[in-house]
Amino acid sequence: MKCNGSVTVPAFSEVIIEGESALKMDTKYGLVSPLYGCDQDIMVGHTLVDPHRSDMGIPIRVLNPSSSDVILHEGEKVAVLNEVDEVKSGPDFAEQTAQCDNSESSKSCADMKLPQHLSDLFECSSKRLNHHEKEQLRLLLIKHSDVFS
Secondary structure (H helix, E strand, O other): OEEOOOEEEOOOEEEEEEEEOOOOOOOOEEEEEEOOOOOOOOEEOOEEEOOOOOOOOEEEEEEEOOOOOEEEOOOOEOEEEEEEOOOOOOHHHHHHHHHHHOHHHHHHHHHOOOOHHHHHHHHHHOOOOOHHHHHHHHHHHHHOOOOOO
16 A cells, blocks of 8 residues: 655654555455565554545554654555455454453364464564464464454
């Protein structure tokens, strides 16, 4: 995803900027995600969006944690837009995430698969971890998957 126009993100601030994507999506929803492996001075929040919105560009949530302003130039790549096949909510989703809260069901949590929207975060965060630490991180992400958008 690219910036629709030049934007200054003030130091220690969060803003929502307008972005655009060359990707034409067939799905109703898209997930804006950070660019991993890029040396950026900003942080981008995971956000569920309507990629077909016509009244404005696609919203990108940007945080500047540094002590100086950051300028994002028009056309600068700042995020990734992924297709979303299904949006889960309601009792089934809450029940699945609650399984990890019960100490007796730690086996069911261990057998659960890492949600797709957390795979990039897991890969980026686990580069320097040993196998045991990676498994602990995976379980933590699964247990709190409802916190990450």
